[in-house]
Amino acid sequence: MSDRTPVPEFDASSLIADCVAKASVGSGSQLVLAYSGGVDSEVLAQGLASFARHNPQYRYLLVHVHHGLSSNADAWVRHCQSQAAKYQLPIEIRQVKVKMGPRLSIEAQARSARYEAITSLMAPGDALLTAHHLDDQLETVLLALKRGLGPKGLSAMGEVQAFDNNKQLLRPLLSISREQIESLATSQAIAHIEDESNQDTKYDRNFLRLEIIPKLKARWSSIAVTASRSAALCAQQQAVIDEEVSKRLPSYIVPVSQGNGTALELSDLREQGVNWQLLLLRGYIEYLGFAPLSQVQLEQVLYQLLDARVDAKVELRLGDTLVRRFRGRAYLSSVEAEHAERINAPILEWDLTPLLSPDCDGAGGVVQIESSEAELRLSVSEIKSLQVRMLSQLDRVRLPNADERVTVRFAIAGSTRCSPHNRQKGRELKKLWQESGIPPWEREKVPFIFYNNVLVCAVGYWIEKAFVCRDASAGLNFKIVTRNSSFPFTHHQP
Template identity: 85%
Template sequence: MSKRTPVPDFDVSSLIADCVAKASVDSGSQLVLAYSGGVDSEVLALGLANFARDNPQYRYLLVHVHHGLSSNADAWAAHCQSQAAKYNLPIEIKRVEVKIGPRLSIEAQARNARYEAITSLMAAGDGLLTAHHLDDQLETVLLALKRGLGPKGLSAMGEVQTFDNNKQLLRPLLSISREQIESLAASQAIVHIEDESNQDSKFDRNFLRLEIIPKLKARWSSIAVTASRSAALCAQQQAVIDEEVSKRLPSYIVPVSQGNGTAFELSDLSEQDLNWQLLLLRGYIEYLGFAPLSQVQLEQALYQLLDAKPDAKIELRLGDTLIRRFRGRAYLSSVEAEHAERIAKSVFELDLTSLLSSASVRAGECVKAGNAETRLGFGVSELATLWVCSSAKSDRVRFPNTDEKVSVRFSVAGSTRCSPHNRQKGRELKKLWQEYGIPPWEREKVPFIFYNDVLVCAVGYWIEKAFICRDVSAGLSFKVVASN
């Protein structure tokens, strides 16, 4: 006589209801399910279908991401569409390209592509449901231990979390084991797909799932439950740390003297003990949205920022994070973003004749030249915008003469003699940069306007005295704005 499989003692629809209530998802918001078609997401999809019948106040969407990494990818997408029709839930198939290279993790690249594809279909306040379960939590804790992470990493996954512009991440199955899920699927004859890559032990999670966790469970049957408990305790302690850091951190964050962005004040930081120095620097890195650094990297950065000679040039590259020091402050930027913004050309020619002739300018007004702003691309994240302005309240550049060619230039020599309208005496450019407190790496990003080969203005800083409008006649005002 065959052994009868016990019916699982959990209801997926009720678990979803609990998560939605904890997340306080508003009526009219969308509940989106990351739908792979595997056994875990199929069980969650069936539960969502049951929940949807009783809760019409929400909108629903299944999202299947087609990575194109398997020869079965088309079949999986077709399966998900078929199942969605049975569940009476709308579905979106998102095709993505996964970057593959010798130094790239396929797991990480696929995960990032999947995340971007799914969240592109969500708005603030929407809820994203994933089928992570108790054994996934154990895998996450073990991977955090392997990476040497602290309480934040060991906190692993929460049942409800806020992310990305007030969206809600819901994991209704986080307290349910893989065995329970598979048992439920078998008892209800739920059809699901099998991803062959799940059997490849070269991937870390698969290695843990196939070779390590079964042995751990054979020795300690409740290890997934106890590991989840430890993760919850770490999350509790991390919440206290985060609250205290959030109170102290603002006093260390200062706006840059010119332009946008912030810097991290180091003079006060040196007065703290080492533990708080590390916590505050880590907090600032997180505040800026950069990837977290390891403890060794944090200690290395802290040593360089606080202990190196005052005149030493500090420039650390740690992954994609670039850390620099200037005048007792730390500046962080993205290596990849700076590379993307590197100026391809040093000079842009600009023909203003037709633009100015089409501008309708009246005294006391400041309008865009022509039907739209003229944008001079000098990078990816910033643009120079030309305005025609007749208001005497703003500083303006006189119009170019017919024989004067207008150009935008960068990386102007520091020895260039300048005569700013806002100071009495002229001075070399490099001295002005020091006076303005502009970090060396930011100086090459400042656009300069020239008429022929004569400097007219440094956009955002000054106008040369010889070119400033002295009366109420119309003039030009150049501004630097962030791109949309």
Template identity: 55%
Template sequence: MNIAASILQCIKQLPQRSVQVEPITGEQTCLKKRKLVLAYSGGVDSEILAHGLSLFAKQHLEFECLLVHVHHGLSGNADKWAEHCLSQADVYGLSCIVKRVEVKLAPRVSVEAQARSVRYAALLSELEPDDLLMTAHHQDDQLETVLLALKRGLGPKGLSAMGKVQGFNQQNWIIRPLLDYSKAEIQAYAKQHDISHIEDESNFDDKYDRNFLRLEVIPALKQRWSAIAATASRSAELCALQQSVIDEEIAIRLPELQQQKGRGRTLCLDKLATYSKAWQSLLLRGHMESQGFAPPSKVQGEQILAQLLEAKVDASVEIRLTDVVIRRFKREGYFLSLDSVQNKANKVYPVVDVVNIDALLSGDIALPTGGTLLTQRCQTGACLRFPTASEQVSIVFALPGSTRCQPHNRSKGRELKKLWQELALPPWERGDVPLLCYDGKLVAAVGYWIEKSFLARDGTSGLSLNLRQS
């Protein structure tokens, strides 16, 4: 095994860097050292990778190599493991950081999943854009991942398991130099080089799915089919290859179905309906992933599509999953963060009183929605007249739907509710629109219209109003 060469092979698969730091002196520039961070548990897998990294670091001074040990505190031996990692780092001549994290345990919450989440968050805190995270996953880990994907009923993307080189966190890369090596080869390497390592007692607790596979299932599979880990890895690579083609096609088709609305993108349901059932499923999953949400299961995807595409026109559609709320309005699918929906539920924003004309002309007024009202003087276009000295200025966020309005660009008045419908503003977003009032009378819906009777007269100065979202 030549681990340093395996690390370099992974790095050569990465796109060429183009990031430079500021000039040092005169016109000299220096390409910033790329950080290579190893997720270092101290177990035999990460230990031999740390050994290989020490050799790589001596040959490639253009990289800043770092070991990061995440201290979960779940074991009574956690402190000893951290001490072991710091001690071994000295042997390797590498820097090592111990990151202490808290794993919050709760009913129906997987300890494995929670520990993994906080571990990656800790590792991510050490990465800057374009830096590399390196993990010690090997061929047997790949087999475990494929089996877990089968157990969960995942498709080609799940069955493609782990790649040697993958994008991570949208601005970093994760590399796995040991992915072609078996556990037996790793153990042989550790013995050959007399590498000390720790044993995590939780690895022998078969209540965890991975441990059950590692202790009970995979040995039986290997006894029957000795090359099962290698052949499963080939299957994963084939799935990854097919998934890459699907991803390319989705990247071409999806933008035609998406429309920017506020901070997110909606999905055009009429266009989605023109595709086959198979493509509808793929495009739905692609859209959800592009918006940062976990893709749905097969059954969930079928239910989402049925409700978005087949429910009656006037039906109120709301689907809640683990991290997303899906709603339909005006033949558009809206995908909203569950946290944002819960935070806005039954929330009533307070009235913002503007003390005087100077405050209104200050240029920016902080709003309880998190946005900012931007004001400035104007003489052209639709300008709001200034309030008189006696008029009280306020900003509210809710008025009855029956409120009569006459936008500056309309010849007739209309109820507020009807105007929102014409503007295709979803009901759950209407309460966030700042409504500027003089003496309690609506004079402008910021970002949408100015009341016609409150326009500044020709030739006189007035106010232009804009909204900046946080």
């Protein structure tokens, strides 16, 4: 007779039902399973199939991501497609390219690519199911300790979490051990794949899973449960901190002058104790959607922002996050976004002929119109275009004469004399920038429209008085348009 303790059984379908109820997933929403075909996701997929038979009010989708990192990847795709047919659940296969490099973590890059591929198939209100379990939680806590993270990091994973534009993340198996999952798969003969990379201990999670956690469990059999309890306590404490930060933070955030986005007011931050300074700075970084900084990095940023000389140029690059200081305010932007925003050329010629009315007389006279849906766009960077529409309302400049060449120019001389329509007197450009509080790195991104060599307008800021349409005649309205991108933009709330 065996003295082995029986492994507790569980019902994945019931666990899914509990999570869906806790998350209040609305009828008609889609339940999306991150489906690798490994034993964990296979057990969850079977449970989802059972749940789906009794809950037709939801839509269902399995998503398998082909990373192209294994010679077996194509076979894994065929396995997942075959299993999905048995479960009678729809499946999407997404092939991604994982960024590789000497300073890049393959694990992190694969996870990021997988996340983007899956969430691209989701809409607000949908829920993503992942097969994370109790032992994964222990691994996450140990990795957080290794990285020196605080309560937020140690709170690890939650069973139900909101994420990414009103979506829900559900982890129905978070209270279930790896042993329970493998036992159920064996007893029910659930077919699954084995990823050979899971045996490679050069990856931190595999090292913990294969070499460290078995020894910990041999000494303390309930360590996964107690670590999960500690994580829950950290999450509870972090929730209180987050609630308080969310109440305080808005009073430190100010809109940027003449544009979209925000900055952090440093004079107010300086009045707080150092612990609250760190919490508020961390909260602002999270609010903008940037990757969290380590405690050492936060302290370095805080020192530079608050203690560097008033006339010192503060510009710190930390991963993809760029932190600058200007006139007592902190500005955060993405290095990748700034690279994509670099202008194509300092001077761009623009042919507006396709937009102009055939009734133009060639000397500025035009037919009266209410509005026009027609528009032209000129690409000025990888992610930004300059849009022009012909309107008889809103702020607009007069149409160019037949002999006037239209150009778009950037970074024009600060000594350029300007006569903005919204000022009584003209001034040099550099004085206008200083007056408006526009940071230096933003000034070079502003497009200026010229007719021949005469300044017409600074897009988004002013129109030169001599070129303003003051009656109901048609004119041109210029606007910068940003195309969709996967990274946060300068000053923009995500």
